[in-house]
Amino acid sequence: MKEFFSHHSAHILPSYIHASDCCCVFRGQCGGSTMTCPRCLLQLQTLGLLGRSAARCVGLLRTPSSGQPSEPQVLRHFHPSPGSAKSRSVPAEFDRESHKKRNKSLITHDDLFEQVAQEAKTKAMFNKVVDIFTKRDIRRRGHVEFIYAALRKMPEFGVERDLTVYNKLLDVFPKEVFVPRNFIQRMFNHYPRQQECAVQLLEQMENYGIMPNMTTKVLLVQIFGEKSHPMRKYQRIMYWFPKFKHINPFPIPQKLPEDPVDLARFCLNRIANDLDAKVTVYQMACTEVTESGEEVTLPYIVGIQSPSQMELLTKHNPSRPVFVEGPFPLWLRKKCVYYYILRADPPLPNEKVEEPYDPERCLDYPLQLDFDLGRDLGDDESFDVEDLDEGPVFAICMTNQGDEATLNQWISGLQQSNPVLGQVPTLFRLDAGPQELDMLADIKSCHNHRPESELLKEDWLPEEEPEVMGDEELRRSQRMK
Amino acid sequence: MSLQKITRLSSLRLLSSIPHQQLLLPSIGPLTASSRAVIQGEYRRPGQPKEDKFPWQKIKLDFRKGLEGMKKHFTLLKTEFTDRWVGPEGKPLIEHMLEQNRVLWEFRGPESLEQWTVSSDREIGGQSEVYLKLGKNNRTCFLYGTLNSTPPRDGETRYSGYCTMRSKQPLASFDRKIHYDWSSFNTLHLRVRGDGRPWMINIAAETFFSHQKDDIYNYFLFTRGGPYWQDIKIPFSKFFLTHRGRIQDDQHPLWLDKINTIGFTLGDKADGPFQLEIDFIGVCKDYAHTEEFAYETYKRNP
Structure with a gap:
């Protein structure tokens, strides 16, 4: 019996004991039994059945409410004890402030955060504010407002994706008080404002894509009970989040590479979707000092080309031009990068040559199979749509400076592996680059009150804009080599 | 009632469960319990007065x-x-x-765009823009615009930032509703070219009770980005039920015999320009796919 109680006393002692301790206790057993255990503990105590350790623990629990005479009253006062309030580790000036604040009845809790924010907006400071609030008052008066204020301030402090902070905020709720104790309370919303607040907190977690953990569950059970709305919300998150965790077929790593060249390499591999394709770094970003003493920053150029694309390029009719087009956006979660492509127009219908199939190209692996696969009438699985021929794409590149000179360098780099490019005229069809787009966005935000559609469409869309560079034709032969 | 509603997960937000999806900060005010009726008409912005007209006065x-x-x-x-x-x-x-497969929508000329409507969060007071036009050689549909997830400053709306394209409800003569019957197919087939953003596909089926009219079946559409077209096959068994953007506890498979509309939604909270090019939308029969429903249908949360 003694062992049983000493084992449980870890989480009977309420919330400021770190929930991670009790979490291991919780995992094995049904949550309901844990909640009832303080009560049965008290009952046992009245029966005089308790061993010494349990008595000590109950004594500790009862310290706040030593004035309360009757036993059932004690139950209501399980929420965090002032035992911690005596040993404050909070700096004195905050303490004084909080004393001052207490005199005013209608204070907003934003103030507390703003005072701290003047110093530094860090996780430590945020935690400190929460600590101050927790230790200010036994009854945690105004904790709902405080939590709402804290949720609003979280992004400012940069802790909006931190699970421990959310758990700490949940910890602000007094424990055991909001747990319904009879069927009528269970039937109706028991303490609806508090439940809404906790649901709001969980919703913000959901919004930032953070999965709650066992600590959150323990806290929710302690605060609101087994079948409360926040608990439901928790269960729903835990049901749906893991289902969709890995459904993205084109996953993006947690942290994108810092180095732009690495990032470009990753992006190119992603969009090229070809294991044979080879990434080439044509130029690294660097600063050079020219003879006249000016500093010239060279942009990085990273390109990708696969062997099949090279083959296509060799077959390209040299009398028809190839185009460098771009920039096209590519989104990697919140980051937008731009890429440029080298492509040609689709071949004219009379130019199309049906490639004779060469059976000896690969002897190991038959390239063509003529089987009657036992197909029945109408077993045609191809869609009845006209094929969209947009012309082949020969290569893709990314650079941080999308002007013509840079892209020229890319082409000349490509020329080393594709000598055909020397004879093919190259046309630059460049739209407004990202920088210009940003500028346009700025302009647009200035004229925000303009009537929408046509105007915005005009200055927005790359395709409709008069092309910045124009369709200047640059004969490769005229340029270099 | 309202509590029960808000504890449901928002389906678009489920995207954020995909790990490390970085999401923008919505400004969160204290929760206001919405007092919208179960059966409701058009969305009315907070603070907008009710239209004081009898129904027959609207007839022109x-x-x-x-x-x-x-x-x-x-x-x-x-x-x-x-x-x-x-x-x-x-x-x-x-x-x-x-019939093994059927092309439902392809885009060949301006009249094919008339079967679609686009909308953005402008109607709730947001600042996103979305436009629809034909692609470069008038053979595709090009959906573009900018996403802006600043919530409107009306004191109630907490989240914003979506852009949507939705097909129109097919109508027979004298404006009778007709529905698509896809019951002989089991997979949705799309050919799209996106810019790397995740989208959501919404399928609305005909429902019996009027309170179900906002029930929509959703799934995600991930685009790769880049200059190549992407063929996407999504089995209908993967679609999950949501009601007004909240994912439901009791899930049901999508009944394919009466499909009303299909839509594409973007709401990934990354502010900036977006584009999606669609070549065609079709349905096909995938014999290898035998799953009936991807989610548990037993009663959960008793």
Whole structure:
């Protein structure tokens, strides 16, 4: 019996004991039994059945409410004890402030955060504010407002994706008080404002894509009970989040590479979707000092080309031009990068040559199979749509400076592996680059009150804009080599 | 009531469960319990006065409109009659029976865009923009715009930032509803070219009770980005049920015999320009796919 109680006393002692301790206790057993255990503990105590350790623990629990005479009253006062309030580790000036604040009845809790924010907006400071609030008052008066204020301030402090902070905020709720104790309370919303607040907190977690953990569950059970709305919300998150965790077929790593060249390499591999394709770094970003003493920053150029694309390029009719087009956006979660492509127009219908199939190209692996696969009438699985021929794409590149000179360098780099490019005229069809787009966005935000559609469409869309560079034709032969 | 609603997960937000999806900060005010009725009409922005008109006052009688309507509806009626002679759904019987796949929407000219409507969070006071036009050689549909997830400053709306394209409800003569019947298929097939953003596909089916009219089945559409077209096959068994953006506890498989609309939604909280090019949307039968429903249908949360 003694062992049983000493084992449980870890989480009977309420919330400021770190929930991670009790979490291991919780995992094995049904949550309901844990909640009832303080009560049965008290009952046992009245029966005089308790061993010494349990008595000590109950004594500790009862310290706040030593004035309360009757036993059932004690139950209501399980929420965090002032035992911690005596040993404050909070700096004195905050303490004084909080004393001052207490005199005013209608204070907003934003103030507390703003005072701290003047110093530094860090996780430590945020935690400190929460600590101050927790230790200010036994009854945690105004904790709902405080939590709402804290949720609003979280992004400012940069802790909006931190699970421990959310758990700490949940910890602000007094424990055991909001747990319904009879069927009528269970039937109706028991303490609806508090439940809404906790649901709001969980919703913000959901919004930032953070999965709650066992600590959150323990806290929710302690605060609101087994079948409360926040608990439901928790269960729903835990049901749906893991289902969709890995459904993205084109996953993006947690942290994108810092180095732009690495990032470009990753992006190119992603969009090229070809294991044979080879990434080439044509130029690294660097600063050079020219003879006249000016500093010239060279942009990085990273390109990708696969062997099949090279083959296509060799077959390209040299009398028809190839185009460098771009920039096209590519989104990697919140980051937008731009890429440029080298492509040609689709071949004219009379130019199309049906490639004779060469059976000896690969002897190991038959390239063509003529089987009657036992197909029945109408077993045609191809869609009845006209094929969209947009012309082949020969290569893709990314650079941080999308002007013509840079892209020229890319082409000349490509020329080393594709000598055909020397004879093919190259046309630059460049739209407004990202920088210009940003500028346009700025302009647009200035004229925000303009009537929408046509105007915005005009200055927005790359395709409709008069092309910045124009369709200047640059004969490769005229340029270099 | 409201509590039960808000504890449901928002389906678009489920995207954020995909690990490390970085999401923008919505400004969160204290929760205001919404007092919207179960059956409701158009979305009314907070603070906007109710329209003080009787329903018959909204009817506009116009001779020209009447003539156009007559012409349109009687043509539709005529095709309805003649189609019966050809076979079910206007196709010969043999074709109807042996059909393995069907192209539902393809974009060939400006009239094909009339089957679609676009909307953005502008109607709730947001600042996103979305436009629809034909692609470069008038063979595709090009959806573009900017996403802006700043919530409107009306004190109630907490989240914003979505752009949507939705097909129109097909109507027979005299504005009777008709539905798509895809019950002989099990997979949705799309050919798209995106810019790396995740989208959501919404399918609305016909429902029996009026309170279910906002029930929508959703799934995600991930685009790769880049200059190449991407063929995407999504089995219908993967679609999960949501009601007004909240994912439901009791899930049901999508019934394919009465499909009303299909839509594409973007709401990934990354502010900036977006584009999605669609070549065609079709349905096909995938014999390798035997799953009936991807989610548990037993009663959860008793």
